[in-house]
Amino acid sequence: MKKLHFLYRTTFRFDDPVYNHSFALRCIPPNNNVQKIWIEKRHIRPADSIDEMMDGFGNHRYIGHIGGYHDSFEYEVSGIAWVNGMQVxxxxxxxxxxxxxxxxxxxxxxxxxxxxxxxxxxxxxxxxxxxxxxxxxxxxxxxxxxxxxxxxxxxxxxxxxxxxxxxxxxxxxxxxxxxxxxxxxxxxxxxxxxxxxxxxxxxxxxxxxxxxxxxxxxxxxxxxxxxxxxxxCIVDKGLFYGQTVQHQEVYVNVCEAE
Amino acid sequence: MKSLLDHTQEINKMLARYGVKFGIYKNNEFKEQLFPFDAIPRVITHEEYAELEAGLIQRVDALNQFLKDIYTEKQIIKDGVVPENFVFSSSGYLPECEGVIPPKDIYSHISGIDLVQAKDRSWFILEDNLRIPSGASYPLIARELSRRASPETFHENAIVDNRNYHQMLRETMDYVNCGGINVIMTPGRYNAAYFEHSYLAEKSGAVLAMCSDLFVEENQLFYRDYKGKHQKVGTLYRRISDEYIDPMTFNKESVIGIPNLMDVYRAGNVAIINAPGNGIADDKGIYYFVPKMIEYYLQETPILKNAPTYLPFYEEDRKYVLDHLETLVVKDVAEAGGYGVVFGSDMNAGELEHWRELIQRESRRFIAQEVIDFLDLDIMEKGERVPRKADLRAFVLSGETTKVWASGLTRFSRNPDSFVVNSSQGGGFKDTWVLSR
CATH class of the missing domain: 3.10.620.30 (C8orf32 fold)
Structure with a gap:
């Protein structure tokens, strides 16, 4: 078994502001006998409303909406995973x-x-x-x-x-x-x-x-x-209004924890 | 009756003025064409209707149970009644709907069951439409106009009044409502059935909305009215197909859907009419198994017959189809609206060979049926009565109980040699009378 520290972050920047933005994110690792997950930090911003749902395949999903103008959108999840990878x-x-x-x-x-x-x-x-x-x-x-x-x-x-x-x-x-x-x-x-x-x-x-x-x-x-x-299992889906150029930056860091 | 026929032209003029049209895309161009009305009605006797009604209710009840089973326990597959392959390799099965039980367990609220009557007057089911069957508004408005044109016809004949469709629709919407208003959602005026969307909304008291009027917040569906006020939606009768209803779950290119609608639905906060995922039960391959479903779920003998159907998937059936192709009609299970239907009798030797090869190679993709000797119905053409092929779409509504609308859409082919009656293929329609005694 390994104890891993993980951080997963995606940032979107929009050259011109967008609005009426709906999103759906699969970014939370599930808990099961192979991996025990403890979430240390989670943020999704901006967001007017966030709800948690399961999809038809059994994955966790955050859904939400941002009504007003914004020029960036970011979500980040970090925590600890205790992994026993070879198990069924x-x-x-x-x-x-x-x-x-x-x-x-x-x-x-x-x-x-x-x-x-x-x-x-x-x-x-x-x-x-x-x-x-x-x-x-x-x-x-x-x-x-x-x-x-x-x-x-x-x-x-x-x-x-x-x-x-x-x-x-x-x-x-x-x-x-x-x-x-x-x-x-x-x-x-x-x-x-x-x-x-x-x-x-x-x-x-x-x-x-x-x-x-x-x-x-x-x-x-x-x-x-x-x-x-x-x-x-697309990790993030978004739909917004506005004419813009979008820049996406993904950062993942997984390392063994002490 | 003569006075009704004499008014055919006026009724058609009124239908055109009301906008009873069919939009068709041909070569990427949108064209509207009139849906010609023929005033000679299809008449269903009181006794015939009693049998039809019982048979349709039985069929739709079994189909609703099948849908629930498929998206939850899948017992009918485990018991070997329907082969697994037929369900899970069908494009109609949506895994995104796994485990979702809609309000009051109803999946198919409005079912359009297509039948034909054979020369011996027995009925055969041609197909089940459990997604968004259209067409109820046409006989509804035609009856309205016919009564105005010739009141004596309806006085002299004992015809069941069919002007209650919108009440039945409203009862169905109210019964499954999760708290909030009833909305009929249309993709807009360029849709083939836009007349119907607006007419049914007006008649049933539901709000007619486009996707841009609807949005999801706090996992609830809301309608934004013309003053900007937000109203919660309890029932959404959507007139767009599954793949477009939610770009965050299905087709991400869809601009006519509502983002995150599926999550609201999954949480039980809105009823969607008809339920997403119903395509699995009206798949042409699954059709073959409906009589078996009736026995399996209801322990009853099917009242209405399927057209004799062969599944090339089964070796015995395949052999029969290959040997008798020239007398059969072959249907592509993935197509609808009269597309993907070919008659062996129209094929030359080369085409027969091509189809035999195709059927062998893609045996799951096709079904083959005996061509039913239709009972022709008369239509008026240039002042003369001439016989034409016709079918009947019966509407079955499921709410607190399952009910059949005592009418239906009778479509006919204007081409004397054609068996295909779909409106998208240029056919016309008739009123359907159910006699009350």
Missing amino acids: VKEKLNPIYKYPSKYTRYEENLIKYYKQIKPQQGDSMQRGIELMHAIYRNFVYEGGVTDVETTAAQALALGKGVCQDYAHILIALCRLNNIPARYVVGLMIGEGFTHAWVEIFVGDGWYGLDPTNDLLVNDYYIKIAHGRDYED
């Missing part, structure tokens, strides 16, 4: 994680690739890990070549991308191999941005696989949200 998260399986979703549709190139690397034997865990190894070998990490709209099949055709693309491809391959799989967004040890990985359903619960690093998810990962793919 026991849950009833929702069958939606067995079927293709928007970002993980089975296009021809994906099916063709799957047939080449299809694991011949082993249980779901072993086959999932083998699929992860295959992607790690055949896919190149490169920023800026894909974006938030890129699907698993498109990224695979490019042969390169970022953690989101690694995760989408692994999810599609696992589902093709009859292993239920879901997308996870969260934080990883170090400084930088949010990270994305995969959970696969084996036996009676979920285990984490990080295809970007070819690792089983361990005590250095803090999960924030999960869903069928990227779209179900």
